Amino acid sequence: MVVAGLRMCPVHAQNYARIEALKKQLENERGVAKARVLNQLSFEYRMSYPDSTLFFGEQALRLATEANDVHVQAQALNFLGLGHFYHSDYAKASACYDRALALALAQNDSLQMGHAYNNLGRLFFESAGFKKAFENFSQAQLIFERVADAEGQAYVYRSLSDLYESQKDFANALQMAQRSVTIRRQLNDPRSVVAALAQLGKIHQQTGNYLEAEKALREAESLASDVEDEASLAEIKMGLAQLYLSNGSLSKALTEAFRAENILARLDNSVLTGTTYLLLGQVFLQEKNLPEAARYLEQALAHAERFRQLETRAEANFYLAQVYGLSGRQDKAAYYQARYRLLSDSLTNRELAAMAEKFNYQLAIERGTRENEVLRVTEAKNEATILLQRSLLAATVVGLLIIGVFSYFLWRGSEARKRMNWQLARQNRQLTQLNEEKDALMGMVAHDLKTPLMNIASLSDLVAGVPATQHEKFLGLIRSSSQSGIALINELLDVHAIESAQQPTLQSVDTVAFMQERLRQVDATARAKHIVVQPRLAEGAAMTDAGWISHIVDNLLSNAIKYSPAHTTVAVQSEVTSHSWRIQVIDQGLGFTEDDKKKLFQKFKKLSARPTAGESSSGLGLSIVKTLIDRLGGTIELQTEKGRGSCFIVSVPASIAAAPPA
Numbered sequence: 001m002v003v004a005g006l007r008m009c010p011v012h013a014q015n016y017a018r019i020e021a022l023k024k025q026l027e028n029e030r031g032v033a034k035a036r037v038l039n040q041l042s043f044e045y046r047m048s049y050p051d052s053t054l055f056f057g058e059q060a061l062r063l064a065t066e067a068n069d070v071h072v073q074a075q076a077l078n079f080l081g082l083g084h085f086y087h088s089d090y091a092k093a094s095a096c097y098d099r100a101l102a103l104a105l106a107q108n109d110s111l112q113m114g115h116a117y118n119n120l121g122r123l124f125f126e127s128a129g130f131k132k133a134f135e136n137f138s139q140a141q142l143i144f145e146r147v148a149d150a151e152g153q154a155y156v157y158r159s160l161s162d163l164y165e166s167q168k169d170f171a172n173a174l175q176m177a178q179r180s181v182t183i184r185r186q187l188n189d190p191r192s193v194v195a196a197l198a199q200l201g202k203i204h205q206q207t208g209n210y211l212e213a214e215k216a217l218r219e220a221e222s223l224a225s226d227v228e229d230e231a232s233l234a235e236i237k238m239g240l241a242q243l244y245l246s247n248g249s250l251s252k253a254l255t256e257a258f259r260a261e262n263i264l265a266r267l268d269n270s271v272l273t274g275t276t277y278l279l280l281g282q283v284f285l286q287e288k289n290l291p292e293a294a295r296y297l298e299q300a301l302a303h304a305e306r307f308r309q310l311e312t313r314a315e316a317n318f319y320l321a322q323v324y325g326l327s328g329r330q331d332k333a334a335y336y337q338a339r340y341r342l343l344s345d346s347l348t349n350r351e352l353a354a355m356a357e358k359f360n361y362q363l364a365i366e367r368g369t370r371e372n373e374v375l376r377v378t379e380a381k382n383e384a385t386i387l388l389q390r391s392l393l394a395a396t397v398v399g400l401l402i403i404g405v406f407s408y409f410l411w412r413g414s415e416a417r418k419r420m421n422w423q424l425a426r427q428n429r430q431l432t433q434l435n436e437e438k439d440a441l442m443g444m445v446a447h448d449l450k451t452p453l454m455n456i457a458s459l460s461d462l463v464a465g466v467p468a469t470q471h472e473k474f475l476g477l478i479r480s481s482s483q484s485g486i487a488l489i490n491e492l493l494d495v496h497a498i499e500s501a502q503q504p505t506l507q508s509v510d511t512v513a514f515m516q517e518r519l520r521q522v523d524a525t526a527r528a529k530h531i532v533v534q535p536r537l538a539e540g541a542a543m544t545d546a547g548w549i550s551h552i553v554d555n556l557l558s559n560a561i562k563y564s565p566a567h568t569t570v571a572v573q574s575e576v577t578s579h580s581w582r583i584q585v586i587d588q589g590l591g592f593t594e595d596d597k598k599k600l601f602q603k604f605k606k607l608s609a610r611p612t613a614g615e616s617s618s619g620l621g622l623s624i625v626k627t628l629i630d631r632l633g634g635t636i637e638l639q640t641e642k643g644r645g646s647c648f649i650v651s652v653p654a655s656i657a658a659a660p661p662a
C-alpha cells in the first residue's frame with residue numbers, strides 16, 4: 001500500500017456514442033457480419049463492464065463457429081480472454097488465448113496470432129512471469145511490424161512500456177510509450193491518445209522529469225475536454241494535482257484537486273470522489289493548514305467507509321494520525337494510528353492472497369507446459385514402438401533367435417521406462433514439498449515484514465516536513481517499526497528452528513510472571529478494540545521451553561482478540577499441577593463450525609470466522625501451536641459452539657511443579 005503518495009484508481013470511460021452506433025448496426029446484420037459487430041461491442045466493454053464483454057463474445061463465437069469463419073472465431077476468443085482477464089480469472093483467460101492462437105496458427109492469421117501473443121504476454125506480466133511475458137510481447141511485436149498493423153503495434157508497444165517500467169528500465173519504457181502515442185495520434189482516436197499520454201506522463205513523473213510529465217498530462221487534458229470525456233478529465237486533473245504535490249507546487253496542486261472535485265460532483269463518481277478528498281487532505285497537510293486537512297481527510301474516511309474502499313480508508317487514517325499528531329492531539333493521533341495499522345494489515349493480507357493466486361496461475365501454466373512436453377515424448381515413443389513392431393514383422397523369417405533378442409531389448413526398455421517414471425514421480429513429490437515450503441515463507445514475509453518497512457519509509461518522508469521539536473517523536477516511531485521488523489526476522493528464525501525438529505531448551509519458568517508479560521504484549525491491541533482481558537493466574541513454576549510456550553500463548557491470545565467483536569471479554573487462566581501446566585484462553589467470538597474443526601490445525605486453511613476489524617490471517621498460527629504442543633508432549637483441546645465463542649485448553653508437562661522460590 002502507498003501512503004507517501006496518492007495511488008490513483010483507473011476509471012475507464014465508455015465511448016457511448018460508438019456503443020450505441022454498434023447496437024443500432026447489430027439490428028440489421030446476420031451471420032458472420034453480425035458476429036463481427038458483436039466482437040466490436042465485446043471489445044468496447046472490456047475494461048468497465050467485462051460481463052458484457054463475455055456476453056457479446058459468446059454470441060459472436062457461436063455465430064462464427066456456425067459459419068465456420070476461423071478468423072472471427074479467433075477474434076471472439078481473444079476478446080473472451082480479455083473479459084476473463086478483467087474479471088481476474090486468469091485460468092479461463094489463458095484457455096481462450098490458447099484456443100485463439102491455435103486457430104490463428106492453423107489458418108496463418110497473423111493479426112489474431114499477434115493479439116493472442118500480446119494477450120498471453122499480459123497474463124504472464126500480471127503473474128510476474130516477466131521472462132515469458134517479454135517472449136510473448138516480442139513475438140507479437142515481430143508479427144505486427146511485419147504486417148504493418150498500426151493498431152496492433154500500439155497495443156504491443158504499450159505492453160512493452162508497462163514491462164520495462166516494472167523493471168525500472170525507464171529509458172526503454174519511455175521509448176515504447178512514445179511510439180504508442182505516435183501511432184495513436186496517426187489513428188486519430190482521441191480517447192486512445194488520452195490513455196497513451198497519461199501512461200507517458202506517469203513514466204516521466206517517475207524519472208523526475210516533471211516538465212515533460214506536465215506537458216503530456218496537459219495534452220491529455222485538452223483532448224479529453226474536446227471529446228467531453230469528463231471521467232478521464234477528472235482523473236487527469238488528479239494526476240496533475242499529484243504531480244504538483246510531488247514537486248512542491250502546493251498552490252497548483254490545490255487548484256487542480258479542486259477542479260477534479262467540481263467535475264466529480266457533476267458525475268457522482270463514487271470511485272474517484274473519496275480519492276479526491278484524500279488528495280485535498282494531503283495538500284492541506286503539506287501546507288500546514290491542519291483544520292482543512294482534517295476536514296477533507298474525515299470526508300475521505302467517511303466516503304471510503306460508505307463504499308468499502310479499504311485502501312482509501314487506510315490512507316485517510318494514516319494522514320489523520322499525522323494531522324492530530326502535529327496539532328498536539330496525541331490521543332486522537334494514537335487512535336487513528338491504531339486503526340491504520342489494522343487496515344494496513346488487512347490490505348497486506350489481500351495483496352498476499354492476490355500474489356498467491358497469481359503464483360498458482362503461473363504454476364498451472366508451467367505444469368501445462370510440462371504435460372505437453374510429456375505428451376510429445378510419449379508420441380515419439382509410440383512412433384518408435386510402431387516402427388519397431390513393423391521391423392519385427394518383416395524379420396520373422398530370420399527366426400526365433402532374432403525375435404527373442406528383440407523381446408529382450410523391449411523388456412529392458414520397459415523396465416527403464418518404469419524406473420524413469422518412478423524417479424519422475426519422486427522428483428515431482430519433492431518439488432511439490434519445496435513449493436509448499438517456499439509459499440509458507442513467502443506468506444510470512446509478505447504478511448508481516450511489509451508493514452514495518454512501509455511505516456519506516458513513510459515516517460522518514462514525513463520527518464523532513466515537521467518542526468524539529470517533533471523529530472524525536474517520529475524517530476521513536478521509526479525505531480518502533482524497525483524493532484517490529486527485527487522481531488519478525490527473529491520469529492522467522494524461530495519458526496525455522498521449529499521446522500528443523502530442534503529439541504526443547506528446558507528452563508524453570510515462573511508461570512505468573514511469564515503470563516503477565518505475555519498479556520502486556522497484547523494489551524495495546526486489545527484496548528484498540530475495547531476488549532477487556534481478564535487474567536486468573538495461579539502461582540507455580542514449570543520446567544519447560546519458555547520460547548515455545550511464548551509462541552503458543554501469543555498465537556492463542558492474538559487469535560482471541562483478532563476474532564472477537566469490540567466491547568467483549570477474553571479470559572485467560574493459568575495453573576500448575578503436580579504433572580502439568582494448564583493454560584486456558586476463552587473468548588466471546590464467533591466460534592468454530594464442525595467443518596472448521598476438521599482442518600483447524602492444518603497450514604494455510606481459512607476457516608469460516610473472519611477477523612472483526614479487518615486484521616490479517618496467514619493460516620499458520622494454529623498449525624504452529626499444534627506442532628509445538630506435540631513436541632512438548634502436551635495436548636490442546638477446543639470447546640466451541642458456532643456463534644457462542646471458543647475455549648482453547650493447553651496442557652504441557654511440567655517437570656518442576658511447585659511454587660516459585662521467594
